[in-house]
Amino acid sequence: MLEQLLIFTRGGLILWTCKEIGNALKGSPIDTLIRSCLLEERSGAVSYNYDAPGAAYTLKWTFQNELGLVFVAVYQRILHLLYVDELLSMLKQSFVEIYDPKRTSYDDFDETFRQLRKEAEARAEELRKTKQVGKPISNTKNQGQIPKAGLEGGNRKTSGVGSKKDDEDDDDKAKNANLANGHSNGVHTVEDSRKKDSTNGKENTSSNIGAFDVSKLQKIRSKGGKKADTVTNKAPKAVAQPKKKATKKNRVWDDSAPQEKLDFTDPIEENGHDHVDIVAADQGESMMDKEEIVSSDSEVEDDDAEGERDEKKEAKKKGWFSSVFQSITGKANLERMDLEPALKALKDRLMTKNVAEEIAEKLCESVAASLEGKKLASFTRISSTVQTAMEEALVRILTPKRSIDILRDVHAAKEQKKPYVVVFVGVNGVGKSTNLAKVAYWLLQHKVSVMMAACDTFRSGAVEQLRTHARRLQIPIFEKGYEKDPAVVAKEAIQEATRNGTDVVLVDTAGRMQDNEPLMRALSKLINLNNPDLVLFVGEALVGNDAVDQLSKFSQKLSDLSSSPNPRLIDGILLTKFDTIDDKVGAALSMVYVSGAPVMFVGCGQSYTDLKKLHVKAIVKTLLK
Numbered sequence: 001m002l003e004q005l006l007i008f009t010r011g012g013l014i015l016w017t018c019k020e021i022g023n024a025l026k027g028s029p030i031d032t033l034i035r036s037c038l039l040e041e042r043s044g045a046v047s048y049n050y051d052a053p054g055a056a057y058t059l060k061w062t063f064q065n066e067l068g069l070v071f072v073a074v075y076q077r078i079l080h081l082l083y084v085d086e087l088l089s090m091l092k093q094s095f096v097e098i099y100d101p102k103r104t105s106y107d108d109f110d111e112t113f114r115q116l117r118k119e120a121e122a123r124a125e126e127l128r129k130t131k132q133v134g135k136p137i138s139n140t141k142n143q144g145q146i147p148k149a150g151l152e153g154g155n156r157k158t159s160g161v162g163s164k165k166d167d168e169d170d171d172d173k174a175k176n177a178n179l180a181n182g183h184s185n186g187v188h189t190v191e192d193s194r195k196k197d198s199t200n201g202k203e204n205t206s207s208n209i210g211a212f213d214v215s216k217l218q219k220i221r222s223k224g225g226k227k228a229d230t231v232t233n234k235a236p237k238a239v240a241q242p243k244k245k246a247t248k249k250n251r252v253w254d255d256s257a258p259q260e261k262l263d264f265t266d267p268i269e270e271n272g273h274d275h276v277d278i279v280a281a282d283q284g285e286s287m288m289d290k291e292e293i294v295s296s297d298s299e300v301e302d303d304d305a306e307g308e309r310d311e312k313k314e315a316k317k318k319g320w321f322s323s324v325f326q327s328i329t330g331k332a333n334l335e336r337m338d339l340e341p342a343l344k345a346l347k348d349r350l351m352t353k354n355v356a357e358e359i360a361e362k363l364c365e366s367v368a369a370s371l372e373g374k375k376l377a378s379f380t381r382i383s384s385t386v387q388t389a390m391e392e393a394l395v396r397i398l399t400p401k402r403s404i405d406i407l408r409d410v411h412a413a414k415e416q417k418k419p420y421v422v423v424f425v426g427v428n429g430v431g432k433s434t435n436l437a438k439v440a441y442w443l444l445q446h447k448v449s450v451m452m453a454a455c456d457t458f459r460s461g462a463v464e465q466l467r468t469h470a471r472r473l474q475i476p477i478f479e480k481g482y483e484k485d486p487a488v489v490a491k492e493a494i495q496e497a498t499r500n501g502t503d504v505v506l507v508d509t510a511g512r513m514q515d516n517e518p519l520m521r522a523l524s525k526l527i528n529l530n531n532p533d534l535v536l537f538v539g540e541a542l543v544g545n546d547a548v549d550q551l552s553k554f555s556q557k558l559s560d561l562s563s564s565p566n567p568r569l570i571d572g573i574l575l576t577k578f579d580t581i582d583d584k585v586g587a588a589l590s591m592v593y594v595s596g597a598p599v600m601f602v603g604c605g606q607s608y609t610d611l612k613k614l615h616v617k618a619i620v621k622t623l624l625k
Contacts, residue, residue, distance in 0.1 A: 002081070003057065004030070004074040005113075007095060007106075011068070016095070016106040018113060027052030029074055033059050038070070040596065041393045044365025049077060062088045064096055065374045066333070071095075083124035090116045286442040287604070287612035334374050334382070342386040343368055346624075353623050355586030356545045359593050367393055391620055398589065398616045400598035404572065406534070407446055410503055413533065419451075419497040421505045421530065423490075424574070425523060426538035427550060428511035431576040431603060433462065435538060436506050437469035439574075439601065441608035443504055444473065451502045453493035454479040455486035455526065458510040458519075466508055473608075476502075486510070487526040494530060507532065514553035524561035527568050536600065537570045539591055541578045547590040555595060572600040575614070579604040583622050588614065 004025055006017040029050035037048050043063070050057045056077040063070055071092050073084050094112050343364040350360040367389045376385060403409075406420075413420040422439070424432045433456070440450045452470050454477060456462035463479050470477035478493035490507050497505045509526065512519035527535060537554060539547060551570065559567045573591050581587075588599055599614040 001079065002073060002075050002084075002117075005072070005091075006030070007069060007071050007091075009068055010070060013104065015069075015104065016109050019110065025052075025057070025074065026055040029057045029059055030072060033061070033072065036596070039396065040593075041363055041366040041397055043369045044362055044367075060084050060088060062092055063369060063373070064092055065370060065372060067096065067099060067101075069095070069099070081124075082127065083120040086123065087117060087120040090120060284609055286438075286445055286609045288442045288601075289445070290612070334371050334376055334385075336368060336372055338382055339368050339371060339386060342383040345383070346386060346390055350586065350589075350623060353586040354543075354581070354584040354590075355623070356548045356590045358545075358548060359590050363390065363393060363593075387624060391624060394589065394620045394623060395616060398592055398599070398614070398619060401596075402598070404598050404600050406600070407443075407448070409533065410443075410448055414503055417498075419494060419502050419505045420534075421494055421507065421532040422534045422536060423507045423509060423527060423530075423532040424536050424538055425509050425554070425570075426511060427513055430511070430538050430540050432511065432538045433465050433469070433508050434606075435574055435576055435601065435603045435611065436466075436508050437473065438603060438608050438611040440469070440473055440475060440506055442611055444475070449501070449503045450475050451493065451497050451500075451505050452477040453490055453505055453507045455489045455493075456508050456510040457482045457484045457486055457489065462508070462510070476500075486522060487529045490526055490530050514550050514557065517557075520554075520557040521561050524558055527558065528562055528564060531568070535568060535571045536574050537572070537591075537595070537597070538574045538576060539587065541575045541581045541585065541587045541602075543587050545590075547587045548594050551591050551594045570595050570597045572597050574601040574603065575599055576603040578602045579610070583625065585619050585622050588619055589623065 002018070002021050004018070004021060006014060008014045027050065029052070032050055033048050037043060037045065038061075043061075046060075048059045048061075050059060057074050058077045059072060059074050061070060061072045069092070071088050073088055075081050075084065091113065094116060095106075095109065098106070098109065346367075347360045347364045350363070351357055367386060370393075371386065371389055376382065406422075410420045424436050426432050436452070440452065443450050450473075452466055452475065454463045454466045456466075457480070460482075463481065467477055467479065478489070478496055480489045480492070486509060493507070494505055496502075507526075507530075509523060510519065512523065514520070537551060539550060543550070555569045558569055562568065573588075573595070575588055575591070578585075591597075592599060602612050602614050604610050604612060
């Protein structure tokens, strides 16, 4: 049974809802569908599952793109209603006939809906019955053979005394027939085989060519063995013996004092500072505060060339005159087969820019769902229409849905007299510590006090690396060494920052693969115990399909391992090594599409100033170039 069915416009105006159903939905499945599916370019999916406390719903929908209408049906997932798709299709067709943009209420549509629902349910019931009738009965072959055997047995039993004699006569007849034909059940007689050998000599010789000759094989092996022996015998004479490597002289440890220097670290004074002068990092203004200038000229020439190629292909299929006439007058309604060539070209282009294949396919499905049924304007190509729709979809995906102004959030936390805590997470070797230092440098330029927390107690040299950055930036660092609980270290660092009045705490964590259960459990503990203001996922811009796996599994593990009913997931993304990818910028799109989190920082170099914002229009232009 349907739980809810409603019709609304893309602007959010509800035109009609089924009053007969009227069941109170648990949670907000329709709002969630709009927010996380329709607005996130996932409308190409078949259905959407929504889980609420005490209920599990399935939502299905369809569009009327020409009029901008959305039809949504909600039902319990356990029911598996077969008629929902057909009901939505019939509902759309009937509602379009009475739709008027000036009307806001359609109470008279209730009776039409009752008839459509009865018709859809009746068709589904007929389909279910035909499927049951058409099901094959198991073991029909054996069941058909058993009566036959029984009948034969029965006939033989009724034959009485003459049954044995009949069997003997049948056996004699079979033997005579076999001798006459020269074969029985695939076993050839000697005379028959001789005749075949004499008459079909050519066939026999040709068939024997492919067979293995054991004597030839043994000769080849013996020749190969001799050659191998000769090579091995000559090898020591031709090849010179390698020189022995100089071995390190073993150090002898005894009770006497060592005569040579053993401590190779820099000498430290009594006040704790090294003799080596640490130059304060002052590399100028960070790229975060510089406006990136992007040329507004689109790639018109490439698009025109590709559009002309698509036009020529369509002209060959439909005829030159019909294609030209269609481009002038405009197509009545776009169909799926009209969009397929342009969508395939777009999918291939996105994949060449390092977009994950799964995401490129979903994007094309969503664009097709938004264009299907729309009228093509005059003097407009289908390829340019599809490209415009894809460009709008990419801008919607990459544009942050919430504020990413960290400086404003830092000042808001400062007014509450608590530090703003940022946790950097990610896989191994992506540059978490380096980009943490870049973020610290940018915050220092805005007169914000920063403290680093060395919570990577797993990797050798991680604390020393962060300590070096802290010295160069001349900011404090909180460290407890190695083999400590990172969650406890982070908590003590936040307490220290609160006592000292520090504005921001940047927490460095150990790199971990998304499948490493113990390390993911430790990360979940750190986040749940300290409740940071921002969880930044640091990922490489070099990855393609792996970006989907990394982010989805990170979010899934943080959700599964959290003890809170509302677990903390990834809040933002920091993309590193962006200067090494040329135009392969698809990882940004893949990560945002999977997680829904915005790209807040982009690392584009080795120095502290090489940190910038993500320019959405520049990324979209590069993806579609």
